[in-house]
Amino acid sequence: MIKKVEHVAIMVKDMDEAIAYYSEMFGFKLRDRGQSPTKDMAFIYHENQPGFEIELIQDLVPLGDYSDKGIVNHLAFTVDDIEKAMAYYGEKGIQFTTETPNTGVGGSKTLFFYGPSRELLQFVQPAKR
Template sequence: MIRKAEHVALVVVDMDRSISFYTEMFGYQVRARGENAVREMAFLLHPNQPGFEIELIRDLASGSEYSTQSVVNHLAFTVDNIEEAMAYYGERGIIFTTEEPKRAIDGGRTIFFHGPDQELLQFVEPAGK
């Protein structure tokens, strides 16, 4: 039986750049980092949600590419106020894909942007805010 979502894995090109982005921009912390013969990995956790992690993967050897295994469309982060989040992160260099948030089908509001390897990221302000 499923208890919770464990982590999401993102394939990255430059591990140091991606770790810096998620730690400096969003406050994630590196829980573990290492490599084997075919890939380098890092697990990042956020103090506000220690039960869910972001796994960063960088292929080191050809023929072992995780990037050909599956597709994750985007990773979403909950924010309390989407306009405040847009202003705060916009000042730090985040470029959003639209100028205004979109209304989600559940009444919340969302906006997309990209991470350092063009991974699609999203802020979500839940309905009722």
């Protein structure tokens, strides 16, 4: 039976750039990093949700084990105030796919943007209940 979300894997072009981006932009910390003959992998986590990790994978050979599986559709982060998040991260250089947040399912507010390897990322402000 499923207990929780364990991690999401994201294909990256440059491992050092990806680790730096998630660390500096969002406060993730590196838990572990290792290589096999075909790939470089790193696991990062956030102190506010240490039971969930992002696995970053860089194929070291063309069309390695994972590169034909896709990058991931998107990874979503919860925020308290999407307009404040948009202003804060906009000042850090993030360019959002729309100028204003979208209305999501149940009245949530959503906003998409891209990470350094063109992975689709999203902020979600849950609807007030």
